Amino acid sequence: xxxxxxxxxTGVPVATxxxxxxxxxxxxxxxTSRTQADYDDTHVGRVRLVRALTESAGLSLAAVRxxxxxxxDPPTSRHDLLGAAHxxxxxxxxxxxxxxxxxxxxxxxxxxxxxxxxxxxxxxxxRLAEQLDAADAAGVEVSDDYLRExxxxxxQIGTADLGTVRPDPVSALRQVVLGTLLTDPVLLTxxxxxxxxxxxxxxxx
Amino acid sequence: xxxxxxxxxTGVPVATxxxxxxxxxxxxxxxTSRTQADYDDTHVGRVRLVRALTESAGLSLAAVRxxxxxxxDPPTSRHDLLGAAHxxxxxxxxxxxxxxxxxxxxxxxxxxxxxxxxxxxxxxxxRLAEQLDAADAAGVEVSDDYLRExxxxxxQIGTADLGTVRPDPVSALRQVVLGTLLTDPVLLTxxxxxxxxxxxxxxxx
DNA sequence: CATTATTGGGGAGTGCTACTCTCCAATGTC
DNA sequence: GACATTGGAGAGTAGCACTCCCCAATAATG
Numbered sequence: 139x140x141x142x143x144x145x146x147x148t149g150v151p152v153a154t155x156x157x158x159x160x161x162x163x164x165x166x167x168x169x170t171s172r173t174q175a176d177y178d179d180t181h182v183g184r185v186r187l188v189r190a191l192t193e194s195a196g197l198s199l200a201a202v203r204x205x206x207x208x209x210x211d212p213p214t215s216r217h218d219l220l221g222a223a224h225x226x227x228x229x230x231x232x233x234x235x236x237x238x239x240x241x242x243x244x245x246x247x248x249x250x251x252x253x254x255x256x257x258x259x260x261x262x263x264x265r266l267a268e269q270l271d272a273a274d275a276a277g278v279e280v281s282d283d284y285l286r287e288x289x290x291x292x293x294q295i296g297t298a299d300l301g302t303v304r305p306d307p308v309s310a311l312r313q314v315v316l317g318t319l320l321t322d323p324v325l326l327t328x329x330x331x332x333x334x335x336x337x338x339x340x341x342x343x
Numbered sequence: 344x345x346x347x348x349x350x351x352x353t354g355v356p357v358a359t360x361x362x363x364x365x366x367x368x369x370x371x372x373x374x375t376s377r378t379q380a381d382y383d384d385t386h387v388g389r390v391r392l393v394r395a396l397t398e399s400a401g402l403s404l405a406a407v408r409x410x411x412x413x414x415x416d417p418p419t420s421r422h423d424l425l426g427a428a429h430x431x432x433x434x435x436x437x438x439x440x441x442x443x444x445x446x447x448x449x450x451x452x453x454x455x456x457x458x459x460x461x462x463x464x465x466x467x468x469x470r471l472a473e474q475l476d477a478a479d480a481a482g483v484e485v486s487d488d489y490l491r492e493x494x495x496x497x498x499q500i501g502t503a504d505l506g507t508v509r510p511d512p513v514s515a516l517r518q519v520v521l522g523t524l525l526t527d528p529v530l531l532t533x534x535x536x537x538x539x540x541x542x543x544x545x546x547x548x
Numbered sequence: 549c550a551t552t553a554t555t556g557g558g559g560a561g562t563g564c565t566a567c568t569c570t571c572c573a574a575t576g577t578c
Numbered sequence: 579g580a581c582a583t584t585g586g587a588g589a590g591t592a593g594c595a596c597t598c599c600c601c602a603a604t605a606a607t608g
Binding site for chain 2: 338
């Protein structure tokens with residue numbers, strides 16, 4: 139399959155594919171001559187993956203590149219797999235995290251983590267603290283009780299996420315990283331649907 | 344307070360505040376002369392809100408404008424409040440929804456909604472269908488069982504969301520819309536934390 | 549009252565991202 | 579042999595979120 143075939147198979151314009159190739163988001167095809175290369179199904183999958191991560195998960199191309207690099211790498215030691223996965227996830231997401239949140243919100247975050255028996259990954263705790271600060275600054279009060287309920291729901295989700303994983307380390311990494319990124323928007327949509335249901339039940343509002 | 348005071352109070356540069364004023368994201372201050380206007384605490388709150396929605400919730404300025412417009416409007420009829428809220432939320436988020444998803448995924452989405460007893464808001468169902476398609480295209484399989492678990496967790500969250508609301512209609516709208524937008528990232532962070540916990544429990548992986 | 553600083557307003561410029569266009573000689577196809 | 583297509587690379591584009599600069603009018607200061 140030549141580049142126009144790849145374009146036809148994925149619905150992505152040839153010019154954009156060339157751009158992805160240049161940027162290293164899609165590996166080059168097998169060159170059959172100086173002006174011809176052959177693309178196969180793995181390329182089709184790659185292109186679709188890039189589109190899904192940008193369009194649905196909302197990642198930037200730079201973030202996509204990081205995620206793909208993490209997936210392609212043999213994850214050094216197999217027991218550090220989830221660590222690698224989260225490194226990829228966290229790095230792929232907001233770089234808007236320079237500061238580390240207020241002392242107060244960091245304490246709240248750390249207390250919640252401790253209460254749940256979660257590990258206190260510094261990156262994640264800091265991020266949570268910043269998000270709590272942002273809500274506070276916007277005048278939205280996030281109570282401890284409410285936060286606990288969110289955490290309980292997250293706990294269920296985390297369990298479900300890991301439940302889908304096969305023991306095979308490479309596909310597990312792929313499954314967790316991509317699955318999480320691609321079902322984040324799904325989760326938020328479900329949340330909105332559930333809100334509508336909840337509002338009906340609590341009366342007309 | 345003049346514009347420099349507003350800048351000092353919010354940490355946002357004067358040039359940026361002027362830009363927000365021009366774009367109508369922040370209402371003009373009370374003009375005390377042709378070259379002077381007075382800003383008060385409501386302006387400080389507005390600016391902080393804009394920053395929280397862009398930096399933490401990841402909205403574009405255009406989306407922020409839509410959300411603010413929806414909040415400022417008297418919500419026509421008070422019983423359509425959640426409807427207004429969701430209209431604001433949905434409109435504020437992805438416009439990347441032109442198509443409507445595969446027939447298959449739309450059916451899956453509608454079945455899930457029916458199973459949960461949720462209302463089948465067309466906009467939300469279509470969005471969910473597209474997100475499922477994106478995951479599928481990327482080669483990530485989302486099983487029905489897994490989706491059900493996500494929905495169950497979402498149901499809890501939706502209940503918790505509505506539980507924080509006071510019967511006062513105006514503050515309820517504000518609470519739901521802003522609360523949802525600002526705790527979406529919180530929820531995703533908690534999910535990642537829970538994944539780390541789950542991975543520890545299922546063995547070293 | 550004179551001088552200096554600041555203000556609101558607005559146009560234009562910046563840096564970044566994700567493409568998109570144009571050109572080229574080499575190659576494939578009919 | 580004529581024409582279309584390809585890979586490669588440079589340059590151009592559109593949109594976004596600022597950021598800079600200039601202006602005359604005003605406020606603050608001595």
